[in-house]
Amino acid sequence: MARLLAQPDLAADGYAITVAVTDAQGQLKAALAADGPRENGIYMAMHKTLTVVGFRISTLELRQRIEKDPALLDQVKPNMSLLPGGVPIFGHGAFLGAIATSGASAHIEEKCAADGIAGIASQL
Numbered sequence: 001m002a003r004l005l006a007q008p009d010l011a012a013d014g015y016a017i018t019v020a021v022t023d024a025q026g027q028l029k030a031a032l033a034a035d036g037p038r039e040n041g042i043y044m045a046m047h048k049t050l051t052v053v054g055f056r057i058s059t060l061e062l063r064q065r066i067e068k069d070p071a072l073l074d075q076v077k078p079n080m081s082l083l084p085g086g087v088p089i090f091g092h093g094a095f096l097g098a099i100a101t102s103g104a105s106a107h108i109e110e111k112c113a114a115d116g117i118a119g120i121a122s123q124l
Contacts, residue, residue, distance in 0.1 A: 015104040017112060020045035021089075023097040026053040034103070041102040048086030048100035050079050056095050059086035060110050085109030089117055 016034040018041030023029055026049065031042055051059050054077065063082050066072045076082065084107060086100035099116050101109040 013104075015108065016041075017101050017103040017109075018042050018045050019099065019101050019112075019116065020049050021097060021099045022046075022049040022053060024053065024095050026050050026098075029097065044081060044083065044102035045085070045100040047079060047081035048083060048102070049098040051076070051081055052086040052088050052098035052100065054080060056088055058084070058088060058110065058113075059100070060084040060106075083109075085113055087113040087117060 018033040019031065020028060020042060021030040028046065028049075031045070033041055048059050051062065054075070055062050057065070059082060062072070063084065066082070085102060086098055087110065088098055089096045099113045101112040101116075103109070104112065
């Protein structure tokens with residue numbers, strides 16, 4: 001997680017990333033915030049992880065599915081976020097939890113979260 005916050009290209013572009021990691025039940029396991037994040041960064045990241053836990057797909061994928069099937073929106077709870085940046089963590093075929101980022105543009109956040117998982121994939 002710390003490596004995500006310290007990515008030089010993100011800092012150079014003025015992004016201050018916040019990262020949240022939850023277990024499969026949505027319990028916060030770790031959170032880090034770069035210096036200068038928006039006040040709501042950790043809350044946004046947490047809402048994204050709760051969305052991933054609820055649907056077990058990335059927040060970006062959920063948005064795409066809702067575009068095709070708007071009835072899915074009825075399953076979204078008030079504590080969830082449809083903003084990209086939340087990604088599921090799977091290990092050995094099992095859902096382990098979620099990682100989410102906040103503090104950059106939506107697609108950069110999604111890439112950061114995916115990069116975070118890729119960085120630990122061999123340990124899952």
